[in-house]
Amino acid sequence: MDIRKFVRPNIRSLKAYHAEEIPCKVKVDANESPYSAISNQQSAISLEKTLQALNRYPDPEAKVFRRLIAKDLHVKPENILHGNGSDELIYYVITTFGGPVLYPVPAFSMYGIISQALNEKKIGIPLDDNFDLDMGKMLGAMKQHRPKLIFLSSPNNPTGNCFSTGKILEIIKRASSVRHQSLVVVDEAYQPFSGKNEFLPMMDKFNNLVVMRTLSKIGLAGLRLGFLIAGEEIINEVNKVRLPFNVNALSQAVAIMALKNKNPVRANIASVISQREALRTALDNIDGITPYPSDANFILFSVAGADRIYGRLLRKGVLVRNMSGVIRDCLRVTVGTPEENKIFLKALKDILRH
Numbered sequence: 001m002d003i004r005k006f007v008r009p010n011i012r013s014l015k016a017y018h019a020e021e022i023p024c025k026v027k028v029d030a031n032e033s034p035y036s037a038i039s040n041q042q043s044a045i046s047l048e049k050t051l052q053a054l055n056r057y058p059d060p061e062a063k064v065f066r067r068l069i070a071k072d073l074h075v076k077p078e079n080i081l082h083g084n085g086s087d088e089l090i091y092y093v094i095t096t097f098g099g100p101v102l103y104p105v106p107a108f109s110m111y112g113i114i115s116q117a118l119n120e121k122k123i124g125i126p127l128d129d130n131f132d133l134d135m136g137k138m139l140g141a142m143k144q145h146r147p148k149l150i151f152l153s154s155p156n157n158p159t160g161n162c163f164s165t166g167k168i169l170e171i172i173k174r175a176s177s178v179r180h181q182s183l184v185v186v187d188e189a190y191q192p193f194s195g196k197n198e199f200l201p202m203m204d205k206f207n208n209l210v211v212m213r214t215l216s217k218i219g220l221a222g223l224r225l226g227f228l229i230a231g232e233e234i235i236n237e238v239n240k241v242r243l244p245f246n247v248n249a250l251s252q253a254v255a256i257m258a259l260k261n262k263n264p265v266r267a268n269i270a271s272v273i274s275q276r277e278a279l280r281t282a283l284d285n286i287d288g289i290t291p292y293p294s295d296a297n298f299i300l301f302s303v304a305g306a307d308r309i310y311g312r313l314l315r316k317g318v319l320v321r322n323m324s325g326v327i328r329d330c331l332r333v334t335v336g337t338p339e340e341n342k343i344f345l346k347a348l349k350d351i352l353r354h
């Protein structure tokens with residue numbers, strides 16, 4: 001039997017998400033933190049109880065995790081929904097509400113991949129020349145396509161900048177009007193590095209607003225834990241499509257540990273922010289490199305012949321993300337440890353010199 005023909009057409013034409021698994025000395029391609037958010041002293045002792053109870057299913061409602069997050073964010077646990085990474089929550093939100101799904105491009109690729117997997121129409125609207133929202137085009141597309149969902153990642157991946165607050169607000173407002181009726185998901189995966197917290201307080205005013213965050217960028221990518229913050233009505237609907245035990249017991253236990261002692265996470269974020277600024281200045285000082293401003297834990301930069309530079313960096317053991325298929329002649333580098341940043345910068349300078 002021809003399996004390819006047996007597959008639904010929208011899946012047949014879909015390309016699987018590809019994450020590079022190339023062995024390298026310096027891995028600065030995936031916007032992870034270079035530091036773990038769990039200290040050595042914390043780990044072994046606190047996990048003992050969880051390990052002994054692995055014969056049982058995990059808490060399906062992740063009650064302790066949700067309570068701790070809710071307390072931090074001054075909302076109720078009923079306003080929080082846990083996901084196996086925010087990737088899974090994007091899946092759940094699109095499954096629950098359906099499309100069309102609208103988002104600016106370039107954006108995080110999973111909005112498009114998941115829309116297609118679920119056979120929902122996807123509409124990508126180009127950003128303006130400053131990588132900010134192009135309001136003429138965004139509002140025009142809202143009017144024309146009447147999207148059920150709008151995803152806005154701010155700070156945006158891969159550009160690194162936050163979109164203008166006023167523009168996001170305008171979209172949320174328009175989307176809440178009787179004429180438009182869209183849910184707006186503000187994806188704040190990189191919020192800890194911008195420090196901006198403008199949309200959570202808006203939740204009381206706009207019941208079409210969903211904020212999405214994750215532990216992945218602050219030293220816990222291996223746990224796969226993301227969460228939605230939204231009105232109870234939205235949370236209850238999305239919760240219907242959530243798989244019962246979507247976040248495993250070990251991930252819940254480690255996340256709780258990290259939330260009870262936030263010092264490693266805080267130190268982690270502070271270090272990445274200060275290293276980001278140093279890295280940006282250093283990139284700015286290299287002839288032929290133009291780094292873009294970043295509110296995130298990575299920097300997008302343009303360089304002539306980006307494809308070639310990407311390959312040569314890799315041969316020197318440095319793995320960055322090649323973005324030139326999305327933004328001409330651009331590479332994206334994640335902020336690493338001071339040592340990793342030094343190795344990356346030296347490799348880049350050597351390549352440009354020869």
Ligand code: PMP
Pocket residue numbers: 030031084085086087088108153156157187189213214215216221224225226
């Ligand atoms: N949103 C954005 C904007 C991202 O860049 C990423 C990770 N690359 C995610 C969501 C997914 O994060 P998670 O690890 O929580 O699935």
